[in-house]
Amino acid sequence: MDEQRTPFWGGPPWARGGGPPPPLRRWDARRSTGRVPWPSTIALAVFAMVGSTFAAHGQPDREPLDAFAYVLLLAGPAILLLRNRRPVASVFGVCAIALVYIGAGYPYGPVFLTVAVGAFAAVISGHRRAAWWAVGGLGAGHLLIAHWLYEYLPPGHDDAAPWGEELVVLAWVVAVLAASELVRVRREVWAREGAERAAAEKxxxxxxxxxxxxxxxxxxxxxxxxxxxxxxxxxxxxxxxxxxxxxxxxxxxxxxxxxxxxxxxxxxxxxxxxxxxxxxxxxxxxxxxxxxxxxxxxxxxxxxxxxxxxxxxxxxxxxxxxxxxxxxxxxxxxxxxxxxxxxxxxxxxxxxxxxxxxxxxxxxxxxxxxxxxxxxxxxxxxxxxxxxxxxxxxxxxxxxxxxxxxxxxxx
The missing domain is CATH 3.30.565.10 (Histidine kinase-like ATPase, C-terminal domain)
Structure with missing residues (x-):
């Protein structure tokens, strides 16, 4: 039988009846690991470089990849090295780089994968609002570029993007954020269950x-x-x-x-x-x-x-x-x-x-x-x-x- 009794030999104040137990701390990637995620980030950078090169062959109407494009493709993963310690700065940074990349007329491709990783890290670390604002800003910027600023930005003689394409972008954004929220909820449930098991054992x-x-x-x-x-x-x-x-x-x-x-x-x-x-x-x-x-x-x-x-x-x-x-x-x-x-x-x-x-x-x-x-x-x-x-x-x-x-x- 599990009787809930207060131990008389001591323990933390809340275990002695001195107040409620401490609130459950939400899962935070900065507490889960203090190490910089080098392996996954290097793999992401290689994938972005190679994938974008292949994507450029299928989009001849976009600007060809040059040195500046490759700098942008490497800058995104570089910023993601901070995603465990500075998730808010990381997600805003990769969204800004992706927006510059699209504004420069370079081909669509794996550049958005860095955005997905940054948003994912921010959401599961508890910075949901920052992730939504950053990704929402990227979506608004893409809408502005694709339908109003395209005449002033490369590539030359470009036309406005079809509205159906915006639905694809919107679906992609919702899918990324929804997956991030699902993982965040599951991690919180696991943390709560772990805390409950520890409390029951104690x-x-x-x-x-x-x-x-x-x-x-x-x-x-x-x-x-x-x-x-x-x-x-x-x-x-x-x-x-x-x-x-x-x-x-x-x-x-x-x-x-x-x-x-x-x-x-x-x-x-x-x-x-x-x-x-x-x-x-x-x-x-x-x-x-x-x-x-x-x-x-x-x-x-x-x-x-x-x-x-x-x-x-x-x-x-x-x-x-x-x-x-x-x-x-x-x-x-x-x-x-x-x-x-x-x-x-x-x-x-x-x-x-x-x-x-x-x-x-x-x-x-x-x-x-x-x-x-x-x-x-x-x-x-x-x-x-x-x-x-x-x-x-x-x-x-x-x-x-x-x-x-x-x-x-x-x-």
Missing amino acids: RRADEERLRIARELHDVLAHSISVINVQAGVGLALLDTNPEQARTALTTIKAASKEALGEVRQVLDTLRTPGDAPRAPAPGLDRLPELVEQAAGAGLSVEIGTEGERAALSPGTDLAAFRIVQEALTNVVRHSGSRTARVRIVYAPGRLGLRIDDDGPAARSDAGGSGNGLVGMRERAAALGGTIDAGPRPDGGFRVLADLPVQPKETM
Whole structure:
């Protein structure tokens, strides 16, 4: 289940609840590569030179290619060397060169390919308006040259271009810009999907760290509480009653061994992903061990069951065990009562837990982080259940838990 929780150990401010996540940065060719695109630009220059030479043979009515024409054909690709770092200047530059080339009466041909490349680079880098203005200016200039200025520009004795030719030019412009827009949109979608995948991976990692932290807290809080109580007993009786002090030390040894085993099991989840746990997670079937540990800390626990026992999912079984464990730990730490009652209620599709002690609240400092009730509520909420904890009207403290028999992600 993917619960969206804020990691408590730090991270960027937006991950700690300090504001919305940063906006997605649009794809930019200047950030995608800082290198000058030499290979593609050289290939484009060669193609423009050779292609224009062949095109000139099919357009005898246009001006023949001369040194100035070849300078223009090379100038376009040269400007395109800057298309990743200066896409706006690049697209306006190649459009201006193409307009001079056409105004000089040279043959139509690959000169427009440099315009297409420049417009493409500008659009996908996010400078859509600049690309449209540059290509639109080239189209307007061609229209002006082909229908009004042709009498004053080479080649001599030229006639106005047919209007059908302008439709071809317009279709070419629209096709180039539409293809550029399509690529830009696709790149933005890919960037957004990549950011979402990265955020999901981070969220899953945060949730896994939170789960491990919660497990470690529950394991250590209970065991250390038992050890703390028994250490106090042992110190108090070391001189007057060595046998009872020995019993306390034996309980400390057993509790510490149990804690080490459970900590090792929790930390096993940090091994190679996909490895199965070396031992099954604890569940309600281990309540007798919990009662025995509580007895070692001087707490008598009564367990009662209502309803027909149902099979629990591993997640619910573990959560129920940890909730009872944490509730008993809190009794040992914070209550003067030496008796606790645990009631387990099986209902259709639900599991109820009630843990009571008669109080009063202890005034001594038993340690603890204060995260016990928070951890219980998080466990219940993760499964779609609830926790209600607070003082009883007649004194003491009560914890009520309502959990689904099957977690909501598998229901």
